[in-house]
Amino acid sequence: MTDQASTSPRASRPSLTPGMRSSSFLKEHQQYRPPQKPESHYGIDTVVEDLQTASTSQRRPSLFKGIPSPENPPKIVDSGVTHDLTHPNCTPRPGSYTDRLIATIFYKTNSPRASNAIRPPQSPPSQKGSQSSGGAADSSIPPTMAPSSSIESFPLEPPEAEPEPLDHLYGSYVSPMCITAFLSLMSTFPLPQGATEVTSSHRCLKLDASQEHRPVVVELTLCPAPSPDYLPLNDLRKHEAIYRFEREWNVDIALRRDTLARRYPRLVVFDMDSTLITQEVIDLLAATIKDPPDLAARVADITHRAMLGELEFDSAFRERVKLLTGLPETIFEELRPVLNVTNGVKPLLRALKKLGVKTAVLSGGFLPLTSWLAGQLGIDYAHANEVVIDPxxxxxxxxxxxxxVGKERKRELLIEIAQKEGIALEQVVAVGDGANDLLMMDAAGLGVAWNAKPRVQMEASARLNGDSLLDLLYLFGFTDEEVQQLIA
Structure with a gap:
């Protein structure tokens, strides 16, 4: 009897093993039904089962089995839709902070770069006038090469040949290969202590206007950022690997920390000459003087060298103003119709005004024209130099x-305006093109070099080399659709 009791049916009753379990409580606990029913059986059960085999049976079962864990995160798989309910890059745990790096990639569509891996033969020596501008005209070094466009300025040896332009192979836009190559490059930099891997996501902020609609501005988010102890952000921006990547793919890359100040600027300060307008006002003034005939060229040469940082701006400005002695006071009014506002400035200022952002122009030029232009564009503050007029x-x-109003004065004015408006410097953006703009760009939370001189390109926080200053809005994370709403 004891042996029969130990081998009772209850002791050998079958049960569901963990591998046989599904995510459905009903399926696991429903009563047993025979696989087939008699043909004479009709009723609602038959109708329901027929519907299940016809439509609902096409649904894929959930892939999730067992208890949710980091190894088995909860996941919804239904009707071709897969949604993971946990995201390691979504938000940090309470009490912790994740340092994210934002990389905004701009494809330079209007400035295609031809291959110069094999350098062309040197052109014959140019005339004396062109050599005085630093030798840029008779050198095969690209104009944005830092620290100088003159081969004589390199103390050791000429730079190595530029890499092949890969955008010619993979597409004239921010291609998937470009993004992949950039992520691979960023993975070579050391991570903060305790971090083992980098997660990333991207958004296409702007598409080109062609029928292909390829992305030309892409925002990448990397988490975490490279270790600041090993490579601070300012050094990372100037890293040779980043610079060569930009040359390879014909792009500009702006690197910024993902902070509130990045998305919400409150003051944008502009230089005027070659930034808000495409000309240098002092060169326009010199061009009106016909005697001596070479005056315009002499003034333009001094201007160029001052913008490169080869001359002290204050003394160079006084020297040029001396050459303008005798011009009539009305010359400033006569130049108003000649000023050519940079493409994208008017819609950009309209968008900034809608966002409630204050604006200022700090010019090393002349106050009569600077104040007039600020009034025409709706700029809140205008500062420039005042010339003496014989009564x-x-x-x-x-x-x-x-x-x-040189580099020191521009920096002081930027800080004064920010303090007057109660704005933290982290929420200030400064845009310029010359060496006299570097101090104000350094004081601001973001300094943007706009089609700038080589030294400024390397020193600024970000650089834009496009054809529209409206691109500035993409640095704040706006998409093209949002930009269009702001400028409407």
Whole structure:
């Protein structure tokens, strides 16, 4: 009897093993039904079963089995839709902070770069006038090469040949291969202590206007950012690997921390000459003087060298103003119709005004034209140099009133305006093109080099080399659809 009791049916009853379990409580606990029913059986059960085999049986079962864990995250798989309910890059745990790096990639569609891996033969020596500008005209070095466009300025040896332009192979836009190559490059930099891998995501901010609609501005988010102890952000921006990548793919890359200040600027400060307008005002003034005939070229040469940082701006400005002695006071009014506003400036300022962002122009030029242009564009603050006018002849005396609005003064004015408006410097953006803009760009939370000189390209926080200053909005994370709404 004891042996029969130990081998009772209850002891050998079958049960569901963990591998046989599904995610459905009903399926696991429903009563047993025979696989087939008699043909004479009709009723609602038959109708329901027929519907299940006809439609609902096409649904794929959930892939999730067992208890949710980091190894088995909860996942919904239904009707071709897969959604993972946990995202390691979504948000940090309470009390912790994740340092994210934002890389905005701009494809330079209007400035295709031909291969120069094999350098062309040197052109014959140019005339004296072109050599005075630094030798850029008679050198095969690209104009954005840092620290100089002159081969004589390199102390050791010429730079190595530029890499092949890969956008010619993989597409004239921010291609998937471009993004993959950039992520691979960023993975070579050391991570913060305790981090083992980098997660990334991307958004296409702008598509080109062609029928292909390829992405030309892409925002990448990398988490975590490379270790600041090993490579601070300012050094990372100037890293040779980043620079060569930009040359390979014909792109500009702006690297920024993912902070509130990045998405919500409150003050944008502009340089005027070659930034808000495409010309240099002092060169326009010099061009009106016909005697001596080479005056315009001499002034333009001094301007160019000052913007490169080869000359001290304050003394160079006084020297140029001396050359303008005798011009009539009305010359500033005569130049108003000649000023050519940079493409994208008007819609950009309209968008900034809608966002409630204050604007300012800090110019190393002349106050009469700077104030007039600020009024035309709706800019809140305008500062520039005041020239002395002879009260009897109403002509320029060649002197300047007060302090020159040079690099130090621009920085002071930026800080003064920010303090007056109660704005933190982290929420200030400064845009310029010359060496006299570097100090104000350094004081701002973001300094943007706009089609700038080589030294400025390397020193600035970000650089834009497009044909529209409206591209500035993409640095704040706006998509093209949002930009269009702002400028409407």
């Amino acid at each position: 009897e002849t109403r002509r320029l005396t060649g002197e300047v009133k007060g302090r020159i």
